[in-house]
Amino acid sequence: MKLLKSALLAAAMSLPLAGTAFAVTPPNLLVVAQNIDDIVAIDPAQAYEFSSGELVTNVYDRLVQYDAEDPTVLAPGLATEWEADAEAKTITFTLRGDATFHSGNPVRAEDVVFSFARVIKLNLTPAFILAQLGWTPESVEEMVTADGNTVTVKYEGEFSPAFVLNVLAARPASIVDEKTVMEHEEDGDMGNKWLNANSAGSGPFELQTYRPGELVRFKANPNYFKEGPKIEGVLIQHVAEAATQQLLLTSGDVDMARNLTPDQIAGITSDDIKVETFPQAAVHFLSFNQKVEALQAEALWEAARYLVNYEGMVDSFLKGQMEIHQAFWPEGFPGSYDETPYTYDPEKAKQILEDAGVETPINVTLDVINSTPFTDMAQSLQASFADAGINFDIIPGTGSQVITKYRERSHEAMLLYWGPDFMDPHSNAKAFAYNSDNSDDNYQATTTWRNAWAVPNEMNEMTMAALAESDPEKRNEMYVELQKRVQETSPIVIMFQASYQVAMDKDVNGYVNGATSDFVFYRLVTKE
Structure with a gap:
């Protein structure tokens, strides 16, 4: 010292x-x-x-x-x-x-x-x-x-x-x-x-x-x-x-x-120290690999959105670290869609699965980075999804191990996060709403390809049209619409936007x- x-x-x-x-x-x-x-x-x-x-x-x-x-x-x-x-x-x-x-x-x-x-x-x-x-x-x-x-x-x-x-x-x-x-x-x-x-x-x-x-x-x-x-x-x-x-x-x-843990932040009692919170661009999501037949039903994707205990997590171990956000472009930037229509409702999720004839239980492995808060998030998902007969077997690994499986499309379910390479909504739209070639030999650094989701042609066309649109206001409206569609019908369940806390004099x-x-x-x- x-x-x-x-x-x-x-x-x-x-x-x-x-x-x-x-x-x-x-x-x-x-x-x-x-x-x-x-x-x-x-x-x-x-x-x-x-x-x-x-x-x-x-x-x-x-x-x-x-x-x-x-x-x-x-x-x-x-x-x-x-x-x-x-x-x-x-x-x-x-x-x-x-x-x-x-x-x-x-x-x-x-x-x-x-x-x-x-x-x-x-x-x-x-x-x-x-x-x-x-x-x-x-x-x-x-x-x-x-x-x-x-x-x-x-x-x-x-x-x-x-x-x-x-x-x-x-x-x-x-x-x-x-x-x-x-x-x-x-x-x-x-x-x-x-x-x-x-x-x-x-x-x-x-x-x-x-x-x-x-x-x-x-x-x-x-x-x-x-x-x-x-x-x-x-x-x-x-x-x-x-x-x-x-x-x-x-x-x-x-x-x-710059790197205190939430527990350390919560334990600050000195009047000489303040903590400021800053929203971050990274979005955290749960996704289902469409190479796994049991995970292909759209009813499963919809039900999953009601099986995430969003408030339970952000009010406890994610407090100060994340905020509820359910669209692929982060809040605070032009083109973001900030509505959060999904809440934890296991009864509704079970009804969705039952009405669609989806048989349960469904057993699925869930890959997660072996560090906080990711392991805590995985355990929360394991508990809440079990209410509807979806049983997660958590597989922790290093960041490189988890990401390697993701790139290989060898996972079943994945808990990860995504941040844009530059602050234009196309950076994330391409990742979450575009996949025109789902073949194994067409590697793409996107969540859609890595989850083997063959994005509907209409959505692919919308993504490219938004990229080309020269009118800024109309362009932002197109990205909002894309986010709504991904939010409603996608094997990728976006849950949170990260926040960052800094303690200072x-x-x-x-x-x-x-x-x-x-x-x-x-x-x-x-x-x-």
Whole structure:
């Protein structure tokens, strides 16, 4: 414990903090205890982990982006305005004139072209997000062009401009400083090795230090083109154990603890600590593999929706962690459907099964990740479904074991969660409402294919029509209708939307934690 405190203090004191009588957490430095051992890469062209997403968001900007003032609204970033031509499949962006990189170099249209081309040419994990636009290593520099302070983006495919904008607001669309990056190129890697230890962004914070599995330290960018930052720096200290995070917070050695358990949150009694809850984009669901004959009856799917003890779970072991949500797109974003028509009603479920002639008991295995709260959820489902003669045999496994079975379509029932790759409703619509080829050799990273559900043609067509719809209001209405249909008739029972609780010193204000790790913002944080 003393060693950890010493490390925190040393890291804090290494920041340039004018006029500070050094305490463990100086008034102009936010000190955060967080498990950050998931980070594999911090180069925006490669970063694909939760914690790396937070780093990229605070260090880099995009042409358009979700931002701290309202993380549900797509707002201007490095572009002040844009003009879409749906017929020509182009969007032209006008860049702001007051943005500079941390190096002091101005942000140029050429940096945008370089950044997008770099992602496609490196072809690392998140490249598929931009590649959806029809960009290839051979074509990308013809599809994205610079002219003065404007950038024209062309795309291929029947896409709504709104979809394209959301793709360009995703993590790999972050803009990097071409001149700085290419000064550090090694063996044709376009600066990848260097950017996995350093940064070349224009965002509100500059990466000062990154030590994998140890700490991340930001310093404020005083020349940022928007308001803030309001503090001089952020120190994120890797603390894997929730109990240690709790001790550091309660003793005043950190300002914020990011990974406390619900029991620890419930046990906080100090008036000096507050807890804030943030809805998350991940939805949790129960699904039935349609390769199993006993699970193919639509009456079973309908009955299942009345056999989930939604309130019982969120009022007990899921309290503060999840909220009842029964549609595939998360609440709080355009196009969400937030009605929750299903409640726990075992008598109604039994009647549905009886009226359809479904014979019980039905014995089915249920795969679940062997950790809380998933095992608790599985036990609740086991108890409530048994009331209607559906008997779950719970099979716990590691996350990789469970997901491998899911990808192989070798499970029977599955308890899992799903989060969008980028904040456009098509990201989840494709996962929950589209499967035009259900064959075993047509692997798809969707819940529909993995559950072997041959989605009706009409629903497939609706999904693609919504993707192409250029009118934003009409497009959102189409996604609402899709969610209603999946909610009513699907072997996938969506139950909850995750929530995230963060404990912090009462004097910390302005912290924003949006629906995904890409929407964690420190720019407006103050310490009174």
